[in-house]
Amino acid sequence: MLLGRYLNSTHRVCxxxxxxxxxxAPELTKLYxxxxxxxxxxxxxxxxxxxxxxxxSIIIAMLSRATRLLGLTIFSLALLAADLSAQGFANRxxxxxxxxxxxxxxxxxxxxxxxxxxxxxxxxxxxVNANKGDYAGLPLTDAARRAADSWDPATDPDPVExxxxxxxxxxxxxxxxxxxxxxxxxxxKLETDAGSQTRVFSFESSQRAGGGWQGVSRAAxxxxxxxxxxxxTGSLKVVTTQIKPGFIRSDGVPYSANATLTEYLDRVDxxxxxxxxxxxxTLDDPAYLSAPYMTAVHFRKExxxxxxxxxxxx
Amino acid sequence: MRASLFxxxxxxLLSAALATAQxxxxxxxxxxxxxxxxxxxxxxxxxxxxxxxxxxxxxxxYGTAAGALVDYGGIPFNEAGRLFALAWPASRQTLRxxxxxxxxxxxxxxxxxxxxxxxxRDPHNQRLIAIHMYFQTSEVNRTIWMDGRPHPPAWxxxxxxxxxxxxxxxxILQITTTHLKHGYVRGNGASQSDEATxxxxxxxxxxxxxxxxxxVDPVWLDGPFSKTVIDVRNVLxxxxxxxxxxxxxxxxxxxxxxxxxYLWGKHPFLREYADKAHQPLLAALGGAETTTPExxxxxxxxxxxxxxxxxxxxxxxxxxxxxxxxxEEPNDGQIHILxxxxxxxxxxxxxxxIAVQVGDEGAFVVDTGAGKLxxxxxxxxxxxxxxxxxxxxxxxxHADHTGGNAKLAAAGEDPSLPGSFFANAFPGAGGVATLMAxxxxxxxxxxxxxxxxxxxxxxxxxxxxxxxxxGEGIDMFYMPGASTDGDTIVHFRQADVIATGDIVDMTKYxxxxxxxxxxxxxxxxxxxxxxQLTVYRHDEDGGTMIIPGHGRVSDEYDVGEYxxxxxxxxxxxxxxxxxxxxxxLIKAARVTADYDTxxxxxxxxxTTDMFIEAVYNSLKRR
Numbered sequence: 001m002l003l004g005r006y007l008n009s010t011h012r013v014c015x016x017x018x019x020x021x022x023x024x025a026p027e028l029t030k031l032y033x034x035x036x037x038x039x040x041x042x043x044x045x046x047x048x049x050x051x052x053x054x055x056x057s058i059i060i061a062m063l064s065r066a067t068r069l070l071g072l073t074i075f076s077l078a079l080l081a082a083d084l085s086a087q088g089f090a091n092r093x094x095x096x097x098x099x100x101x102x103x104x105x106x107x108x109x110x111x112x113x114x115x116x117x118x119x120x121x122x123x124x125x126x127x128v129n130a131n132k133g134d135y136a137g138l139p140l141t142d143a144a145r146r147a148a149d150s151w152d153p154a155t156d157p158d159p160v161e162x163x164x165x166x167x168x169x170x171x172x173x174x175x176x177x178x179x180x181x182x183x184x185x186x187x188x189k190l191e192t193d194a195g196s197q198t199r200v201f202s203f204e205s206s207q208r209a210g211g212g213w214q215g216v217s218r219a220a221x222x223x224x225x226x227x228x229x230x231x232x233t234g235s236l237k238v239v240t241t242q243i244k245p246g247f248i249r250s251d252g253v254p255y256s257a258n259a260t261l262t263e264y265l266d267r268v269d270x271x272x273x274x275x276x277x278x279x280x281x282t283l284d285d286p287a288y289l290s291a292p293y294m295t296a297v298h299f300r301k302e303x304x305x306x307x308x309x310x311x312x313x314x
Numbered sequence: 315m316r317a318s319l320f321x322x323x324x325x326x327l328l329s330a331a332l333a334t335a336q337x338x339x340x341x342x343x344x345x346x347x348x349x350x351x352x353x354x355x356x357x358x359x360x361x362x363x364x365x366x367x368x369x370x371x372x373x374x375x376y377g378t379a380a381g382a383l384v385d386y387g388g389i390p391f392n393e394a395g396r397l398f399a400l401a402w403p404a405s406r407q408t409l410r411x412x413x414x415x416x417x418x419x420x421x422x423x424x425x426x427x428x429x430x431x432x433x434x435r436d437p438h439n440q441r442l443i444a445i446h447m448y449f450q451t452s453e454v455n456r457t458i459w460m461d462g463r464p465h466p467p468a469w470x471x472x473x474x475x476x477x478x479x480x481x482x483x484x485x486i487l488q489i490t491t492t493h494l495k496h497g498y499v500r501g502n503g504a505s506q507s508d509e510a511t512x513x514x515x516x517x518x519x520x521x522x523x524x525x526x527x528x529x530v531d532p533v534w535l536d537g538p539f540s541k542t543v544i545d546v547r548n549v550l551x552x553x554x555x556x557x558x559x560x561x562x563x564x565x566x567x568x569x570x571x572x573x574x575x576y577l578w579g580k581h582p583f584l585r586e587y588a589d590k591a592h593q594p595l596l597a598a599l600g601g602a603e604t605t606t607p608e609x610x611x612x613x614x615x616x617x618x619x620x621x622x623x624x625x626x627x628x629x630x631x632x633x634x635x636x637x638x639x640x641x642e643e644p645n646d647g648q649i650h651i652l653x654x655x656x657x658x659x660x661x662x663x664x665x666x667x668i669a670v671q672v673g674d675e676g677a678f679v680v681d682t683g684a685g686k687l688x689x690x691x692x693x694x695x696x697x698x699x700x701x702x703x704x705x706x707x708x709x710x711x712h713a714d715h716t717g718g719n720a721k722l723a724a725a726g727e728d729p730s731l732p733g734s735f736f737a738n739a740f741p742g743a744g745g746v747a748t749l750m751a752x753x754x755x756x757x758x759x760x761x762x763x764x765x766x767x768x769x770x771x772x773x774x775x776x777x778x779x780x781x782x783x784x785g786e787g788i789d790m791f792y793m794p795g796a797s798t799d800g801d802t803i804v805h806f807r808q809a810d811v812i813a814t815g816d817i818v819d820m821t822k823y824x825x826x827x828x829x830x831x832x833x834x835x836x837x838x839x840x841x842x843x844x845x846q847l848t849v850y851r852h853d854e855d856g857g858t859m860i861i862p863g864h865g866r867v868s869d870e871y872d873v874g875e876y877x878x879x880x881x882x883x884x885x886x887x888x889x890x891x892x893x894x895x896x897x898x899l900i901k902a903a904r905v906t907a908d909y910d911t912x913x914x915x916x917x918x919x920x921t922t923d924m925f926i927e928a929v930y931n932s933l934k935r936r
Binding site for chain 1: 360369370371372373374375387388389483484485486488490511513515517518519522524526528530538539540541542543544546591592593597604605606607609610613
């Protein structure tokens, strides 16, 4: 599947829309590749062309290239004029070094404030306790199943109070509120009232001690390659490791100390005035997961902290 | 000299590129010094082109055609939404108009298979016009307009894909969709209405796409219903299956007018899911509170939960509710024209809908509105054809359908009459447009003392009248005892448009004029007759288009839904009559509670109470 935009080549590949929407087989007949200076159709079905028409195409293409060369020259001159004008034909001298922007200054959007979880995804696992042995949707290893099977609701603590359900891989799925603040210019703090947990998202690479329920989180404003270097996507990317082992589902489904949690936090402002924080998570755990476990949850922005009700876990 | 010119050009290019690259503020998302354009309307953002499929790790029980009955936890139903779902048995899907129904968003995103996105750009300036989507399951082809165009008016038809516009905000593709049909939010009857607006956000993280949708539905939801799904990019298998659905007879012994439904309070599987999942019934019944953290606390008080739950399974003892639907008829003193199909147009703004067919001959007009804006109606028709109105057919004698008869007829002519043998018997024949109707319209209007110039004289008595006009066959079918005893539906056969008069009313419950020969069963039979004439184009979208007596342009699916509603209400009232209930008790029982927020009225010329009385008396007469 090639559709999309590609950088450097700055080419875009799009379909002709020729996949039939009719009842016939949806055959792809043609792809277009569109660059800044040319456009090319790639036929995916046998197509005949006479020698005359091929020659005609070549001549037209040569003429077209000549025209483009002329256009490029004019374009370059225009750029030169603009550049010289911007410089004022003057030697501006060395610019004073600019201090690097802090994470707070570089924030592409504001994630701070109070947010309340909207419990609509995996409702039956989040709002009520999962039934023992219900592992639907989880890519578990045999070791994980064995460990989860040993969980006993009669003897294990109530999942609502059990801190093993409030580790980083599961904390965002707990019904509750979160409060996000800047602890300092390089550190975001995320507190939860459910389980009374605190997550610290550091934008600096200094190592800190892990081993707690929330592990060690390294944060960065997410970026993708651009034509002139990385371009911010608008997401906050958080990678958390060194997490104290706990549960990813309330029926005792475990994650291990070697789990790595990768999260993206995105703010969405809808036209109806509602603002959401979407948390997209991928959990990798070589011990207990046979594949990355992907989930998303979301929170709605609240005006203040009036709904904040901390409840510690045990 | 020449060498220096190239050096200058080269240096200029390099310098400009470097200057821009060093300026973060100038660096856009994928744009920059060499970017040939930056579309102003939609901006630019993450490219979602390609093929994606469901990640499959969350909500695994809620994919297509899945979900147990009475498993509504996390759905912010209002009372009407919950009651609609509680009346819904899975066998509703066996109805012909339901078998191939498409999927609306966001439900379509919960279905298996590929979702393909591709861009449509203007070939001359590369501006983004639209992003297209293809949902493999149910073959929904969707267009997300990125060129800033407005949404259609409220009287335009609805589809399963709806009408979508999009823009990028912070690299996130945000979409607003209106004009949706009634669709499911979970495969167990839990629904969003045709009044829903869906806001969506597509957030790309590499080869993953997080989808957030917020459904705002004033009819069946108590607040916004937001939900996420994760899709993964399907790089190697972008193909899609076809959804070769064709409806057929699934229950051969069941009459068309018998609609499967559960009576409230008698759901045979009410507790099945809750018991199996070890959930309190209250949790399984959904509601806005089930989406909040506070609900977890409430679940601890198990003793109080069951009583609270049972109260939610029947209509509450509260006053009747009115429609929360957006007005589907303009009220700005203007006549609005909407092309429907072929050469048939809708004119709306003056009481009942007016249908106009144009062509080489004079216009054929169905109904003339309330008569308050007839001059503007005439002017509007003049923009569609240089010819005058030749035929006018009244679907009913009611004043909002015949109010403009005299004036519109006077502005028209019937050139088929002068010089014919009719002219011998009726001197001056053809000097005005010919007014037609079923004969009872004439009788009712004369009885009411209507001016002679407004009374249709060219009437018919039999089941069908027909005419070839403006290059197509026009069928006029008599619908006895429906809204009145003189109802006609008009089928423009080539355009494939049916003007139904008040047999279909998308703004309220149908007016059943008992005193003038209407009946609930005649109404349901008439809807069934209409459905025998319709053909959908694809998965219950399009094909034969319907111009109702009031409200938006519709199609077969909408008529099917309307018939389902009336059949279910008929059954509820009949059951109450059989148990000895009086009409006042039936009204108090709120037997229309699931539909009132869409079609109900507590004031105005046709209230819910009047409708229930008409149904009651109609059934008592049988």
